[in-house]
Amino acid sequence: MSETKNKVKVHVEKVNKSYGENHVLRDISLDIAENEVVVMIGPSGSGKSTFLRMLNQLETPDNGTIVVDGFDISEKTTDINKVRENIGMVFQNFNLFNNYTVLENIMLAPVELGKLDKVAAEKKARELLETVDLVDKADVSVNSLSGGQKQRIAIARALAMEPDVMLFDEPTSALDPEMVGDVLEVMKNLAESGMTMIIVTHEMGFAKQVADRVVFFESGKIQESGTPDQVFNAPKNERLQEFLSKVMHA
Amino acid sequence: MKKTVKLLIVGLLSLLVFVITSSDVDAAPTPNYIITTDATYPPFDFQDKNNQYTGIDQEILKTIAKRQGFTYTLKPMSFNAATQSVSSGQADGVIAGMSITEERKAVFDFGTPYYRSGIGWAVKKGSNIKSLDDLKGQTVALKTGTSGADYALSVQKKYGFKVTYFNDSDTLYNDVINGNSQATFGDLPVIQYAVKNGTQLKVMNSKSPIQAGWYGFGVQKGKNTKLLTAFNRGFAEIKKDGTYDKIVAKYLGASATKFTGSKQDNSSVLGILKANNGAFLKGLWQTMLLTILAIILASIWGILLGVMGVSQNALFRGISTTIIYIFRGLPLMVLAFFIYIGLPGVIGMKIPAFTAGLLTLVLNEGAYTAAFVRGGFAAVDSGQMEASRSLGLSYAKSMRKVIVPQGLKIMIPSFINQFIITLKDTSILSAIGILELTQTGSLIVSRNSQGFRVWAIVAVIYLIVITLLTWLSNWVEKRTRA
Numbered sequence: 001m002s003e004t005k006n007k008v009k010v011h012v013e014k015v016n017k018s019y020g021e022n023h024v025l026r027d028i029s030l031d032i033a034e035n036e037v038v039v040m041i042g043p044s045g046s047g048k049s050t051f052l053r054m055l056n057q058l059e060t061p062d063n064g065t066i067v068v069d070g071f072d073i074s075e076k077t078t079d080i081n082k083v084r085e086n087i088g089m090v091f092q093n094f095n096l097f098n099n100y101t102v103l104e105n106i107m108l109a110p111v112e113l114g115k116l117d118k119v120a121a122e123k124k125a126r127e128l129l130e131t132v133d134l135v136d137k138a139d140v141s142v143n144s145l146s147g148g149q150k151q152r153i154a155i156a157r158a159l160a161m162e163p164d165v166m167l168f169d170e171p172t173s174a175l176d177p178e179m180v181g182d183v184l185e186v187m188k189n190l191a192e193s194g195m196t197m198i199i200v201t202h203e204m205g206f207a208k209q210v211a212d213r214v215v216f217f218e219s220g221k222i223q224e225s226g227t228p229d230q231v232f233n234a235p236k237n238e239r240l241q242e243f244l245s246k247v248m249h250a
Numbered sequence: 251m252k253k254t255v256k257l258l259i260v261g262l263l264s265l266l267v268f269v270i271t272s273s274d275v276d277a278a279p280t281p282n283y284i285i286t287t288d289a290t291y292p293p294f295d296f297q298d299k300n301n302q303y304t305g306i307d308q309e310i311l312k313t314i315a316k317r318q319g320f321t322y323t324l325k326p327m328s329f330n331a332a333t334q335s336v337s338s339g340q341a342d343g344v345i346a347g348m349s350i351t352e353e354r355k356a357v358f359d360f361g362t363p364y365y366r367s368g369i370g371w372a373v374k375k376g377s378n379i380k381s382l383d384d385l386k387g388q389t390v391a392l393k394t395g396t397s398g399a400d401y402a403l404s405v406q407k408k409y410g411f412k413v414t415y416f417n418d419s420d421t422l423y424n425d426v427i428n429g430n431s432q433a434t435f436g437d438l439p440v441i442q443y444a445v446k447n448g449t450q451l452k453v454m455n456s457k458s459p460i461q462a463g464w465y466g467f468g469v470q471k472g473k474n475t476k477l478l479t480a481f482n483r484g485f486a487e488i489k490k491d492g493t494y495d496k497i498v499a500k501y502l503g504a505s506a507t508k509f510t511g512s513k514q515d516n517s518s519v520l521g522i523l524k525a526n527n528g529a530f531l532k533g534l535w536q537t538m539l540l541t542i543l544a545i546i547l548a549s550i551w552g553i554l555l556g557v558m559g560v561s562q563n564a565l566f567r568g569i570s571t572t573i574i575y576i577f578r579g580l581p582l583m584v585l586a587f588f589i590y591i592g593l594p595g596v597i598g599m600k601i602p603a604f605t606a607g608l609l610t611l612v613l614n615e616g617a618y619t620a621a622f623v624r625g626g627f628a629a630v631d632s633g634q635m636e637a638s639r640s641l642g643l644s645y646a647k648s649m650r651k652v653i654v655p656q657g658l659k660i661m662i663p664s665f666i667n668q669f670i671i672t673l674k675d676t677s678i679l680s681a682i683g684i685l686e687l688t689q690t691g692s693l694i695v696s697r698n699s700q701g702f703r704v705w706a707i708v709a710v711i712y713l714i715v716i717t718l719l720t721w722l723s724n725w726v727e728k729r730t731r732a
């Protein structure tokens with residue numbers, strides 16, 4: 001667990017993953033630097049979610065190396081719970097805890113994991129509610145929220161642990177179009193604050209605006225990656241060109 | 251709130267330990283035998299109006315014990331449980347109006363045969379029917395499912411009578427007395443005992459029972475020879491000095507006396523309640539105690555099994571599935587007999603009926619609980635667990651803080667349902683002789699023959715308790731939703 005301050009936050013090397021006969025990830029290697037915002041695009045079933053979920057061990061790779069923040073999480077002896085405290089994740093379906101209020105959702109992890117006491121956790125939670133612009137929802141049940149509100153609370157919940165890396169798996173795909181903007185706004189602010197972010201999304205406009213790097217997944221492989229300008233305006237890979245022509249004209 | 255729940259559980263657990271250990275005290279050191287009986291068989295074994303066990307068997311046994319210098323603890327239960335307890339070594343002897351048969355001789359050693367019984371027939375007092383031949387064209391009243399009924403049918407053609415059926419002896423006797431039917435067949439001592447209690451019938455063959463056989467006191471084959479010797483010695487003595495005849499005459503002699511309380515007590519619901527309120531209350535208390543302990547322990551056990559059933563560990567899941575499969579598949583009564591009668595032979599330790607009954611309920615209701623608990627947890631969206639794990643919470647913490655509370659909420663209606671089933675299932679444990687509400691009812695009915703009224707009382711008590719239980723559950727449910 002060397003603290004090599006080489007600014008590489010996430011290091012992925014030769015990772016493979018199969019579900020039975022289905023070879024979902026093929027020899028993926030990728031390095032992500034501190035403060036970098038990486039957007040992953042690609043057709044359905046190409047392995048984007050699987051890749052993202054592997055970064056915090058919700059899926060285990062068959063082989064290869066994954067190092068997050070200096071912790072080799074493919075190593076059995078690594079305390080995965082400790083590593084996860086440092087990696088926030090936002091899901092397509094929000095997954096807010098239905099048995100808690102908004103405030104309790106945000107406070108749960110810091111309090112349970114001994115990071116903050118109750119008073120400090122509540123203070124922190126209220127601050128976060130302010131940054132996602134939902135202060136007045138503190139004490140309501142999560143089921144009374146709209147999709148957009150839910151997703152902003154989910155982001156606040158992940159941020160309560162003060163993670164170094166944030167993972168987003170299609171955070172706006174389940175939202176009504178008019179809600180998408182609010183969530184993307186929160187994510188944009190987060191990117192500007194210097195958070196290291198890995199985002200799977202179909203929001204190409206957002207990718208162009210916010211991404212430092214865009215990665216194109218197809219058939220379990222990274223087919224192309226580069227700056228938004230390179231990927232969107234001068235795609236070299238044939239499949240990427242095909243993919244872009246489909247999504248851009250959709 | 252949490253503290254009081256914890257306190258409550260600790261309190262109930264210690265109560266359980268107390269119940270188990272205190273009933274163990276029964277097993278005193280020197281020759282105190284455990285004798286089983288079926289106390290629903292007057293005039294041999296039944297409860298008198300003061301809820302004391304009495305009858306021909308019981309008086310014989312009591313007298314012999316006193317004279318031969320041994321003590322015993324009487325365990326009344328169903329006839330089958332009474333005999334099996336002895337053949338399995340759970341109890342030392344059985345006296346229950348049990349006929350000596352070749353089959354039973356293979357498992358029991360019998361003492362000196364003590365009573366010659368068989369089928370008897372009776373007519374209305376003053377009737378001019380003198381022999382079976384006079385029954386031609388007449389109607390014979392029979393109680394369904396008795397050996398008397400079987401016998402009557404086997405000779406129906408020969409004597410040319412018609413038959414009519416009854417479920418309850420009192421109504422049957424009245425039918426004969428009122429002249430609707432002219433005769434009845436049944437166990438000879440049972441009819442004699444009815445006459446003794448004032449039924450206006452005349453027994454036609456008191457001295458010559460049909461298909462006669464002997465009753466015997468039984469111990470496990472090859473065991474307890476000391477007890478058997480003492481019984482035989484004592485029996486020879488009371489036979490010789492006339493005590494035996496006195497006992498039999500007391501129950502079957504010609505002059506009528508009442509063992510079963512006055513007519514008034516038995517002919518109205520209020521009278522029955524008054525005469526037996528102590529017994530009903532005790533039965534209710536046993537039912538409640540069993541229910542409450544079983545509900546709490548089965549819920550704890552069921553939740554534990556259910557959590558194991560959704561565990562990440564395949565071994566735990568396998569164990570949970572197997573236990574649920576076994577104990578959901580076993581009928582409650584089979585399980586009760588197995589634990590009460592079968593298990594002691596294997597572990598070499600006697601298990602008190604209450605403990606065996608409670609264990610039975612916990613295993614059976616616990617398995618049902620586990621099944622819906624497992625289902626309830628599985629019904630919680632898998633995203634909840636993923637979100638919790640992604641924040642760094644351990645599996646155990648995620649279960650406790652996120653999955654279990656949501657799962658339990660889904661399960662509340664199932665829990666309430668299971669509580670009510672548990673209450674009803676306690677009645678099955680009457681078979682191993684736990685004196686709960688149903689067994690109390692059986693004993694009272696066998697004494698006063700007021701089946702309809704007594705069972706109506708028992709049914710109403712159950713309904714009241716179930717209503718209270720439902721209210722309580724709904725109240726708790728509302729509180730947890732708030």
Ligand SMILES: Nc1ncnc2c1ncn2[C@@H]1O[C@H](COP(=O)(O)OP(=O)(O)OP(=O)(O)O)[C@@H](O)[C@H]1O
Binds near residue numbers: 022046049
């Ligand atoms: N738990 C699983 N068991 C079996 N197969 C799976 C599992 N999870 C994913 N897969 C398969 O792996 C492949 C990649 O899935 P993944 O969810 O990573 O794709 P994706 O790029 O995120 O697609 P989408 O844009 O639709 O979300 C798919 O073929 C999918 O069916």
Ligand SMILES: [Mg+2]
Binds near residue numbers: 048049050169170
């Ligand atoms: Mg996906």
